[in-house]
Amino acid sequence: MKLLRYGPSGREKPGLLDDQGNIRDLSKVIVQIDDAMLAPKNLARIARLKPETLPIVKSKPRLGVPYAGVSKFVAVGLNYTDHAAESNMPIPKEPILFMKATTSLCGPNDDIIQPKNSTKLDWEVELGIVIGTKAQYVPESKALDYVAGYCTINDVSERDFQLERGSQWDRGKGCDTFGPVGPYLVTTDEITDPQTLGMWLDVNGEKRQRGNTKTMIFGCAHLVSYISHFMTLLPGDIITTGTPPGVGLGMKPAPIWLKPGDVVTLGIDGLGDQRQRVVAYPGK
CATH class of the missing domain: 3.90.850.10 (Fumarylacetoacetase-like, C-terminal domain)
Known part of the structure; x- marks a missing residue:
């Protein structure tokens, strides 16, 4: 699974990359990809999603750091x-x-x-x-x-x-x-x-x-x-x-x-x- 965040700096939305190289919007499923979302149970929950059911981001947006909440x-x-x-x-x-x-x-x-x-x-x-x-x-x-x-x-x-x-x-x-x-x-x-x-x-x-x-x-x-x-x-x-x-x-x-x-x-x-x-x- 390839997780990412896209959009203007400081206002990035959560997304994932599907097998065809499309960015899929996760913002209706999770609020943000952050340190809490990296727990095994939360990653497993995202992995159960079917990417084809998520909206495609049709533009070529800026990509941010793939997740928020880096402490070190x-x-x-x-x-x-x-x-x-x-x-x-x-x-x-x-x-x-x-x-x-x-x-x-x-x-x-x-x-x-x-x-x-x-x-x-x-x-x-x-x-x-x-x-x-x-x-x-x-x-x-x-x-x-x-x-x-x-x-x-x-x-x-x-x-x-x-x-x-x-x-x-x-x-x-x-x-x-x-x-x-x-x-x-x-x-x-x-x-x-x-x-x-x-x-x-x-x-x-x-x-x-x-x-x-x-x-x-x-x-x-x-x-x-x-x-x-x-x-x-x-x-x-x-x-x-x-x-x-x-x-x-x-x-x-x-x-x-x-x-x-x-x-x-x-x-x-x-x-x-x-x-x-x-x-x-x-x-x-």
């Missing part, structure tokens, strides 16, 4: 061996965790706003894990039982803010629009093995990233379990799981950075594609 946006750094190598950083012995501000969240095709004083704007296609059930100290063998679904994420980054102004990665990861999520929340009945997903990202139509979640250093089950030992994961929390090689920082012979006017396209098998245009901060 947890990120994992250097989780692919070859990305650690291109970043000239050692392979971590344990997951590297940082937080992306929830104010960075935006729709999958919204503009990326280059912040004031930004000089090293970068891209990162990543698999997102969406929690559906409260998780505390969960064993790895049971960890995926706490997952509602998965989504495509662009972990937009400002490398000067992240790496050259102290040790706190958060400042380079949490700017407004640095967290495009979606287009869909794809439930676990469709993604039975999150460690077999191909992923890609292009800039202005040129190949940049190609990878597969099978090359993660720490897999999804390990990450959910590990993080749940340090913080309680609540329904709606997102874990973005790291990126494969091909980021701007690692380009040879010199890094390549995003600039206003660039277009970033990206996607993950079964989870849908994104498209963002880079724009300057107003008045920059």
